Amino acid sequence: MKKIIFIIFLTISTQLIASEYSVSYVNSSRKDHLLVVKLDNRNYFNIYDLERVFDGKVSIEPNSQTITLTIFEKKCKFFFYTKWVKFGNQNYNLYADIRIADGNFYVPEHFIQLCSKKLFSELVIIEGNCIIVNLSSMENFLIKKIVIDPGHGGKDPGAVGRILKLKEKDIVLEISKEVKELLSKNLDVEVLLTRETDKFVSLGDRTDFANNHQADLFISIHCNAAYNRKANGTEVYYLSPAKTDEARAVEALENDAIRFEDPESIKRYTDLDFILYDMRQSEYLIESIELAEICQNSLVKELDTKDKGVKYANFYVLRGAFMPAVLVEVAFLSNKWEEQRLKSSWFQNQAAKAIYDSIKQFKEKYDKMN
Ligand SMILES: [Zn+2]
Structure with a gap:
């Protein structure tokens, strides 16, 4: 019986993971990977994976139904169950809703394209299934x-x-x-x-x-x-x-x-x-x-x-x-x-x-x- 449950669990888990990106960092030997998860046939990232990969910070404000991911010292603000991310004064379309499942927040895969093409085009580069992140410029000295x-x-x-x-x-x-x-x-x-x-x-x-x-x-x-x-x-x-x-x-x-x-x-x-x-x-x-x-x-x-x-x-x-x-x-x-x-x-x-x-x-x- 235990075996069957285990097998079922394994099947569900593997079905959830659609693919993954490998992540490398400019001027660093650090390596990581970013899992792509399928929810209702759409591709998502767990926001905590994004937080880890970009050395970011997630903060959730249940009252205003927003979740903020700060990466490269900039705020990306997501709104629960909508397909919008606010960056600076502008809203960008993610073409799928932000999802909440098992206590986790999921951001549509398009977000990574948005990062590399618009939001952080000099800091995030995508080549096929590889993401190259430039965190090294963040280590420079800023006075705040x-x-x-x-x-x-x-x-x-x-x-x-x-x-x-x-x-x-x-x-x-x-x-x-x-x-x-x-x-x-x-x-x-x-x-x-x-x-x-x-x-x-x-x-x-x-x-x-x-x-x-x-x-x-x-x-x-x-x-x-x-x-x-x-x-x-x-x-x-x-x-x-x-x-x-x-x-x-x-x-x-x-x-x-x-x-x-x-x-x-x-x-x-x-x-x-x-x-x-x-x-x-x-x-x-x-x-x-x-x-x-x-x-x-x-x-x-x-x-x-x-x-x-x-x-x-x-x-x-x-x-x-x-x-x-x-x-x-x-x-x-x-x-x-x-x-x-x-x-x-x-x-x-x-x-x-x-x-x-x-x-x-x-x-x-x-x-x-x-
Ligand atoms: Zn003195």
Whole structure:
């Protein structure tokens, strides 16, 4: 009896599968196949097979009776029991209805033709029964999510001005909020702040935050301080072992926030961690240097501050970021003239604008390459 059931089951299953495409990937040894299933004499793909083959994402909205397949970062929206797929502002005919069977969603075979001829003609090529998919261009660098990190906060005031007693944590929070506002308003990006209020955030938690949100850029904003009261100007850092004595001094100053952290979190900054982090970060070294240079030029131009140049230092706060990351020192709180300037909202807004402009310029360049 069991045997008979098994045979019947096997027959039904094989009847369901009409044929298959073999799938290969440009610049990759990865191989896959895409099954074609017959439902009422029409050919279909299971949407979850399409999701796998294209490294896509399926989301179902039962209320609006839609199912969205995001592939190549674009949304293909299907409507239950209709033969339409919406892509951008246009509807395309699939010549058969979307089907739901056994808890699965089935998309008409014509969809693959549509992908290769219209929707993704450069990324999906069909040759007979072979589909060639170009996912490699998707691995390139696109900037969609940006984390802005206002330095210090809460029990850690950062640098404190000599005359007006301005606190670094307050100034950088104002500038960061303005950067967020400009970015959100003018660019198609998601912007997150590591802190929105005057609260303490450990250095490790700042980069964890950026990594967990899979940010594409990390920008830490600070004000500088030095024993030399005359020291003034703007500098932007990227991560690398510190070389100059001056860079080491700034590094010591910013890394000093660690003393506000509990012993448990300090354990994270072991040598081994550093090596691993440093390696990961160096993957983005070229981008980080480039962003630092654009940012430096933009700040000096907008603020008319002394150009102290792009520098590299070994900041804990940049160390854990697996993305291009820079640390901006807007101006010196320890300099009486610059402390005065840092107090004014005009200056804060100009600093924010300069940082925003540089992100915009950096993003436009990298988006164009993709
Ligand atoms: Zn700082």
